[in-house]
Amino acid sequence: MNTKIDNKKDYIKEMFEAGVHFGYAKSRRHPSVSKYILGRKNNVEIFDLEKVQEKLQVALEFVAKLAKENKQILFVGGKVESRSIIKEVAEKIEAPYVSGRWIGGTLTNFDEIKKRVNKFVDLSNQRDKGLLGKYTKKERLLIERQIKKLEETFGGIVNLNSKPGAVFIIDSNKEKIAREEAIKMNVPIIALCSSDCDISMIKYPIPANDSLIKSISYFTNLIAETYKSNRTK
Numbered sequence: 001m002n003t004k005i006d007n008k009k010d011y012i013k014e015m016f017e018a019g020v021h022f023g024y025a026k027s028r029r030h031p032s033v034s035k036y037i038l039g040r041k042n043n044v045e046i047f048d049l050e051k052v053q054e055k056l057q058v059a060l061e062f063v064a065k066l067a068k069e070n071k072q073i074l075f076v077g078g079k080v081e082s083r084s085i086i087k088e089v090a091e092k093i094e095a096p097y098v099s100g101r102w103i104g105g106t107l108t109n110f111d112e113i114k115k116r117v118n119k120f121v122d123l124s125n126q127r128d129k130g131l132l133g134k135y136t137k138k139e140r141l142l143i144e145r146q147i148k149k150l151e152e153t154f155g156g157i158v159n160l161n162s163k164p165g166a167v168f169i170i171d172s173n174k175e176k177i178a179r180e181e182a183i184k185m186n187v188p189i190i191a192l193c194s195s196d197c198d199i200s201m202i203k204y205p206i207p208a209n210d211s212l213i214k215s216i217s218y219f220t221n222l223i224a225e226t227y228k229s230n231r232t233k
Contacts, residue, residue, distance in 0.1 A: 011056060012049045018218035020208040021047045023195030032200040033193070036207040045195050052208050056219075059190050059204040060226050062166070067230035071165025073190075074157070075220070076178050078102060082170040082216045087156065089217075089224045093231075096160035098178070103153060107181040110163065117158055120150035166190055168223055171210040172197045192219050 015021065023029070023037065023045035036055075038048035066073060075097040077086035083099040090097035098106065106113050124147055126132055132140050167182045169175045169191040182189050183201065190204040191197075192215075199205035209215040 011053050014218065015049050015052065015056075015208070018214045019212050020052065020215040020218065021049055022209050022212065022215075023047055028196045030196055030198050032198050033195045033207055037195065047195070047208055052206065055204075056206055056222075059206055060222070062188070062190065062204055063223055063226045064230040066165045067227045068232055069165065070232060072096060072160065073223070073227060074098070074160060074164040074167045075224075076102065076167055076175050077170035077216070077220070079171055079174045079211075081211055081213050082220075085213070085217050085220050086170065089220045090156065093224050093228045094159065095224070095227070096158075096164065097156040099156060100152065102175060102178045104177055105181075106157070106178070107163065107167075107185045107187060113154070113157075114161075116150065117154045117160075120147065120154050121158060123147050123150070163187060166204075168220075170216055170220070172199070172202055172205075190223065192216065 023033075025043050026040065026045055029037065029045060036047055036051050038046045040046060063073065073095055075086050075090040075095055077083060078098065078100055086097050087099040103113065123143060127144070127147060132143060135143065163185060164187060166188045167178060167190070169178060169189060172179050172189070172191040172193050173196060179189060179191070179201065188203045190206070191199075191202045192206050192208060192210045193199050193202060194208070194210040197210075199207055206219060208219065
């Protein structure tokens, strides 16, 4: 997959093969997505891939700009179909991510969230250095449980040290709290949004299927690889 930004690159064949053109039934369509709908097949609306490509190019150019400025992208995908993809892809490029439930305040109350992250890091370091021997067996068991819980909740944002340059969201409807926090904190949103989403609230929407694993994987990898190939260090 070529990830250098080329305005002449045709992504349509790749997108078609990934099934990104399938939306939902017309009854679920949000008005903001109407101009990106080409037609219907078996009551399922079909995205116009030429128009999707236009929005994708804009998003990728923004991603390349963030990379060149060494600004982080926070990857967010808590729905079942996206969790493992978000985690795997973000870890490959050492990007922060949330692949489970979004914790309220992750952006709007970052200082408090960072305290919990630091608690996880501190306990993990103590365990790894064999410094938990001073505790009783029961206390060590409780600490191990605490570490596990903290890792599940905050493990993906250990390297998020300040407000990110952007968030990349899978399904802006599903990630309503993340979307609202990003808007409140003036963090630009790049989002994969199916036909039921209000894309008028998203600065860099990619109107395409946000439920199929192949579609989610295609766009998440493309965003990540574009970022990686344009990073300056």
